[in-house]
Amino acid sequence: MDTNSIGMGQDGLLVIRMLTSLILVLGAMAGIYFWLKRRGGVPGSGQRRMRVIERLAVDSRRSILLLQVDDEEIVVGVGNDGMSRIKTLSPKGESDA
Numbered sequence: 001m002d003t004n005s006i007g008m009g010q011d012g013l014l015v016i017r018m019l020t021s022l023i024l025v026l027g028a029m030a031g032i033y034f035w036l037k038r039r040g041g042v043p044g045s046g047q048r049r050m051r052v053i054e055r056l057a058v059d060s061r062r063s064i065l066l067l068q069v070d071d072e073e074i075v076v077g078v079g080n081d082g083m084s085r086i087k088t089l090s091p092k093g094e095s096d097a
Helices: 012-037
Strands: 050-057 063-069 072-079 083-087
Touching: none
Parallel strands: none
Antiparallel strands: 050 063, 063 072, 072 083
């Protein structure tokens, strides 16, 4: 078995080279991903149009959610049988059922 000046064989050096290359490639991929995400080029990284503002558990199987969709707030009841809109709140505090 051939060894170099640090007492490591050719197979050991090959493994170290492969691991170093793998780390460099993964680092470059992560860098490109975060760069694209910051510039808005990654799908799903943009601003979301809908979010849950608050959740109130009525019991173990039913909840009431306050959702914000664009400029509206919507009160929704969620249970085993599905979801139903309770009330839509407009930005000015006006509501329609």
